[in-house]
Amino acid sequence: MSSYVPGLEGVVAAQTAISLVDGANGRLVYRGYVIADLAEEMSFEEVAHLLWYGRLPTRAELDALTLELVGSRALTPAAAATLKALPKDTDPMDVLRSVVSVQGVEHRLSKPTIPLAIHATASFPTILAGFHRRQLGLEPVKPRADLAHAANYLCMLNGKESTPELVRALNTYLVLLADHGMNASTFTARVIASTDSDIASCLVGAIAALKGPAHGGAPSQVMDQLEQIGTPENAEHWMREARKRKVRFMGFGHRVYRTYDPRAKILKAMCERINPTFYALASKVEETALAILHEEHPERPQATNVEFYSAGVLQAIGLPKEFFPPTFAVSRAAGWTAHVLEQVANNRLIRPQSEYIGPELRKPVPLAERG
Numbered sequence: 001m002s003s004y005v006p007g008l009e010g011v012v013a014a015q016t017a018i019s020l021v022d023g024a025n026g027r028l029v030y031r032g033y034v035i036a037d038l039a040e041e042m043s044f045e046e047v048a049h050l051l052w053y054g055r056l057p058t059r060a061e062l063d064a065l066t067l068e069l070v071g072s073r074a075l076t077p078a079a080a081a082t083l084k085a086l087p088k089d090t091d092p093m094d095v096l097r098s099v100v101s102v103q104g105v106e107h108r109l110s111k112p113t114i115p116l117a118i119h120a121t122a123s124f125p126t127i128l129a130g131f132h133r134r135q136l137g138l139e140p141v142k143p144r145a146d147l148a149h150a151a152n153y154l155c156m157l158n159g160k161e162s163t164p165e166l167v168r169a170l171n172t173y174l175v176l177l178a179d180h181g182m183n184a185s186t187f188t189a190r191v192i193a194s195t196d197s198d199i200a201s202c203l204v205g206a207i208a209a210l211k212g213p214a215h216g217g218a219p220s221q222v223m224d225q226l227e228q229i230g231t232p233e234n235a236e237h238w239m240r241e242a243r244k245r246k247v248r249f250m251g252f253g254h255r256v257y258r259t260y261d262p263r264a265k266i267l268k269a270m271c272e273r274i275n276p277t278f279y280a281l282a283s284k285v286e287e288t289a290l291a292i293l294h295e296e297h298p299e300r301p302q303a304t305n306v307e308f309y310s311a312g313v314l315q316a317i318g319l320p321k322e323f324f325p326p327t328f329a330v331s332r333a334a335g336w337t338a339h340v341l342e343q344v345a346n347n348r349l350i351r352p353q354s355e356y357i358g359p360e361l362r363k364p365v366p367l368a369e370r371g
């Protein structure tokens with residue numbers, strides 16, 4: 001009998017000490033720490049240290065890591081030139097994928113190391129903010145050495161420092177999204193790492209996997225759906241009509257969580273504080289979506305996923321919706337690179353089997369006889 005499992009659902013494809021996604025209990029754990037204990041207290045830098053080195057940093061370790069991240073923010077000449085060469089209406093995910101690829105060429109990145117992970121992670125905000133400024137017809141804003149990862153990203157995007165509340169919101173978002181078990185983009189990165197490829201190639205593959213709406217492309221589509229729904233009063237009608245056309249509700253459902261995504265819980269509370277207009281519509285849409293999904297399949301629990309309220313948080317910090325998916329990548333860069341390092345530290349080529357379901361053996365008919 002075939003052991004094929006569509007979508008590899010439930011298949012254990014790696015052992016990892018980096019994060020645990022406990023779908024049944026709605027828990028996400030980074031190296032032993034429950035996400036709720038990290039989300040609002042830790043800086044993204046502390047969490048990146050945790051993911052890369054396996055432990056929270058001491059003050060001296062955090063200062064050293066911060067210095068290294070700050071020193072790696074500027075783009076290389078070829079990366080900066082690529083940013084300028086791409087058409088202004090390029091999808092920012094494609095911009096990120098292309099510039100990261102060019103950085104790989106330039107650095108001749110070979111075996112993945114922590115310094116290379118730091119360099120890549122530090123450069124993502126500079127790439128995206130630089131492109132955003134260009135789209136607006138503005139000069140890029142130089143990275144600020146005195147600002148932390150989240151604050152510097154916002155400053156490079158907007159040309160001015162953001163309020164502490166918005167910086168905190170982005171920092172929490174970056175902490176929450178930094179890693180998530182064997183999701184599609186992380187798996188992609190690990191497969192590429194397992195072939196002894198370089199770190200830039202792993203990241204390019206991961207970005208490509210993240211782009212799809214079934215993964216990191218969802219929050220911009222959450223915005224599209226909310227725009228179409230328009231008002232809380234229209235939610236029920238719009239959503240019932242949408243389901244007749246088999247439209248999926250963006251920001252709902254998950255391969256692993258069968259209960260409320262713990263990240264969504266934190267982002268929901270934050271959204272209520274910093275984006276009340278979004279929250280008023282979104283909370284009604286959420287209530288309606290969950291009711292309809294339950295009605296359709298009471299036996300198959302579907303819950304709100306991280307992308308739903310991410311959209312409201314990212315909107316509040318002033319990001320256009322096209323920048324939601326690559327901002328997910330700004331955070332996940334830490335997790336991807338941690339997984340790449342873990343893979344190469346104990347590598348075995350990832351090479352599964354496929355089950356052949358094609359035609360029986362047959363002989364080719366010469367072209368002249370094929371009509």
Ligand SMILES: CC(C)(COP(=O)(O)OP(=O)(O)OC[C@H]1O[C@@H](n2cnc3c(N)ncnc32)[C@H](O)[C@@H]1OP(=O)(O)O)[C@@H](O)C(=O)NCCC(=O)NCCS
Pocket residue numbers: 007213214215216218247248249250251252253254255256293302305306307
């Ligand atoms: C995330 C997602 C891809 C998970 O997919 P999955 O584990 O493969 O789930 P399945 O595709 O097996 O879904 C099982 C069933 O639930 C339904 N379902 C799942 N999510 C749904 C949603 N958001 N809206 C409506 N129905 C949904 C599917 O239609 C499917 O029913 P069917 O077999 O009758 O077609 C899926 O829930 C989805 O497309 N969600 C919307 C996009 C999104 O929010 N992505 C971000 C993920 S963090």
